[in-house]
Amino acid sequence: MFKNLNWTLTILPPFARAMFEGMPGLLRFGHPLVFRWLITMQIILFGPRTLTRLSQQGPSWLAEWHFRKLLSSGYWSLNILLTWFADKAIKAFPAPRDKVVYVAGDGSHKNKRGKKSPAVQKTRISDRKAYFFGIKFVVLCVCWDVYRIPVDFRIVLPKDHPNYKNEGELFREMLRLFRPPDWASRIIIVGDAGFSSKDNIKLIKQIDVKDRKRRWGFVFAIARTWNMEDGKNLKNLVTHTPYCYYQRTWIPRLADGCGRKTFWVFAKDTRLTDIGDVTIVMSKKGPNVSPKKTKLLVTNLLELTTREILSIYQRRWSIEILFKELKSGMGLGEHQVTMDIKRIEKSLGIAIIAYLALIRARKEDIKPGQPWSIFQLKNNFTMEVLNYQLNHTLEKKLYRERTVQFLKAI
Numbered sequence: 395m396f397k398n399l400n401w402t403l404t405i406l407p408p409f410a411r412a413m414f415e416g417m418p419g420l421l422r423f424g425h426p427l428v429f430r431w432l433i434t435m436q437i438i439l440f441g442p443r444t445l446t447r448l449s450q451q452g453p454s455w456l457a458e459w460h461f462r463k464l465l466s467s468g469y470w471s472l473n474i475l476l477t478w479f480a481d482k483a484i485k486a487f488p489a490p491r492d493k494v495v496y497v498a499g500d501g502s503h504k505n506k507r508g509k510k511s512p513a514v515q516k517t518r519i520s521d522r523k524a525y526f527f528g529i530k531f532v533v534l535c536v537c538w539d540v541y542r543i544p545v546d547f548r549i550v551l552p553k554d555h556p557n558y559k560n561e562g563e564l565f566r567e568m569l570r571l572f573r574p575p576d577w578a579s580r581i582i583i584v585g586d587a588g589f590s591s592k593d594n595i596k597l598i599k600q601i602d603v604k605d606r607k608r609r610w611g612f613v614f615a616i617a618r619t620w621n622m623e624d625g626k627n628l629k630n631l632v633t634h635t636p637y638c639y640y641q642r643t644w645i646p647r648l649a650d651g652c653g654r655k656t657f658w659v660f661a662k663d664t665r666l667t668d669i670g671d672v673t674i675v676m677s678k679k680g681p682n683v684s685p686k687k688t689k690l691l692v693t694n695l696l697e698l699t700t701r702e703i704l705s706i707y708q709r710r711w712s713i714e715i716l717f718k719e720l721k722s723g724m725g726l727g728e729h730q731v732t733m734d735i736k737r738i739e740k741s742l743g744i745a746i747i748a749y750l751a752l753i754r755a756r757k758e759d760i761k762p763g764q765p766w767s768i769f770q771l772k773n774n775f776t777m778e779v780l781n782y783q784l785n786h787t788l789e790k791k792l793y794r795e796r797t798v799q800f801l802k803a804i
Contacts, residue, residue: 407782420470436748443725479750480545493579498713504727515552542712590614611695719768
């Protein structure tokens with residue numbers, strides 16, 4: 395909508411400045427003002443969001459080196475600012491009636507072409523995916539109703555880096571630092587098979603024991619290589635379960651609730667090695683679908699029905715939508731910074747902070763139970779900013795004309 399407009403901002407509107415009120419006083423010198431301009435330009439700009447282009451659309455005093463100086467400064471912590479913006483975003487939206495919050499973790503990547511960055515690597519997500527060259531990262535997202543709020547992220551370094559940690563280790567690191575909302579009474583961790591390791595499940599059970607105020611559980615997709623305590627393998631359970639044991643069920647789609655998804659499922663209560671009592675759900679999209687295309691879900695919340703387990707696992711799709719919005723709507727990974735891991739981490743974090751600031755600034759556009767898009771929020775926010783800039787420019791021009799007329803009259 396605004397891609398072909400030739401405009402330049404010279405002033406931050408009051409509603410844009412309100413996004414940063416009460417922000418922790420970590421930034422010094424002129425960096426607080428530069429930070430506000432960087433976040434605002436990250437939100438309203440369309441197309442490539444390189445630091446050069448971000449500075450060109452701002453006031454005349456704002457240069458590219460202002461942004462680079464901010465990102466390269468080591469005295470301020472990105473995690474503190476990201477936590478503050480995420481906490482403000484969570485508090486901006488109403489709590490659900492059931493007081494249940496879903497925490498989804500997943501990994502993604504941003505393609506790159508330059509080889510100077512220490513964070514880029516040539517790898518692939520899984521054995522069935524093609525290779526890519528870029529930066530891998532893991533995001534932790536809080537979900538309930540139609541809300542999806544990123545609360546933390548980590549960069550997955552190359553395997554030959556001395557500080558390398560795999561996605562499971564980074565996921566556990568973020569989960570230990572995660573602080574649930576005050577209103578939450580149950581926390582359910584959701585993830586695909588790449589995050590259903592024994593270490594991750596043991597950590598969730600440990601947190602559940604220590605947290606006396608909340609109940610912690612998980613719904614993971616699980617690999618078939620797991621063994622039950624009776625010595626049987628899950629692969630054999632999937633392969634040799636007769637078709638007549640599966641029952642047809644359905645779950646409503648997320649957000650608008652229009653339509654439904656139909657599955658054929660079979661549930662079994664069992665005990666897994668080193669994990670304990672769980673419910674295994676085998677799900678497929680048709681009664682005659684091959685066992686190779688059957689998905690396995692596992693949960694420690696034994697009181698849940700099969701339909702509830704499927705609905706909870708469906709929440710994982712929120713983080714996939716989040717990845718698309720961060721890359722396309724917020725320009726994640728487009729700053730073209732290299733040489734330093736901390737600088738690259740702050741560059742990626744700026745896009746996530748811009749996302750959090752935008753959904754809080756346009757919270758009136760996000761209605762409970764109704765689907766929403768970051769792109770529509772972005773358009774509405776940009777329209778208000780440009781209208782304010784236009785009015786400011788006209789008022790300034792009229793003031794000059796009146797001043798000239800007054801001086802001539804004297």
